[in-house]
Amino acid sequence: MTRKFILLCCLGAALTGLASCKGGSNTPGEVIGYAPVYQSDSTMANIRSDAPQPIVRGGKIYVRDKTMYQVEEGSGIHIIDITRPENPARTAFIHVSGAQELSIKGDLLYTNNYNDLVVLNISNPQSVREVQRMKDMFHITGGNVPPEKGYFECINPDRGSVIGWQKKTLYSPKCKY
Numbered sequence: 001m002t003r004k005f006i007l008l009c010c011l012g013a014a015l016t017g018l019a020s021c022k023g024g025s026n027t028p029g030e031v032i033g034y035a036p037v038y039q040s041d042s043t044m045a046n047i048r049s050d051a052p053q054p055i056v057r058g059g060k061i062y063v064r065d066k067t068m069y070q071v072e073e074g075s076g077i078h079i080i081d082i083t084r085p086e087n088p089a090r091t092a093f094i095h096v097s098g099a100q101e102l103s104i105k106g107d108l109l110y111t112n113n114y115n116d117l118v119v120l121n122i123s124n125p126q127s128v129r130e131v132q133r134m135k136d137m138f139h140i141t142g143g144n145v146p147p148e149k150g151y152f153e154c155i156n157p158d159r160g161s162v163i164g165w166q167k168k169t170l171y172s173p174k175c176k177y
Helices: 002-019
Strands: 032-038 046-052 058-064 067-073 077-079 091-093 100-104 108-113 116-121 129-134 161-170
Touching: 058 100, 058 116
Parallel strands: none
Antiparallel strands: 032 161, 046 091, 058 067, 067 077, 077 091, 100 108, 108 116, 116 129
């Protein structure tokens, strides 16, 4: 009798535990979270000179002669004429997706294009030319998770590489960080 009683108690406890579980998934219907911002790999690798751009997320600076180069974090490099330091003039912008660093030796500018190290000929800043690319020299991480914990849209590699995150209303997100 004692054995049957213990077995019945265990079975009852198990059934009670299962009954308290909610059926289905715990995914919310509508929630504020993060959606990945994508860029195609071909667009990411496209490095080009352009007209001067406003400095929004200015980063590291390199000065060579009367020219200052300033990283625009994540998007490129500003070229600024400092012949007259009291009145610097932006002269060009080099689009380099994912740029974070720069170094210059002679007419060659070294920077990162996300995980690739690229070498650019800057002898003519209005027409910068890529002279070398070393694939996967860096291991920049963090792009695959949003900046804050919570729900987010799952990454779809078919849409390109994640270059950032946008906070917005999500509907039934399946991923959580």
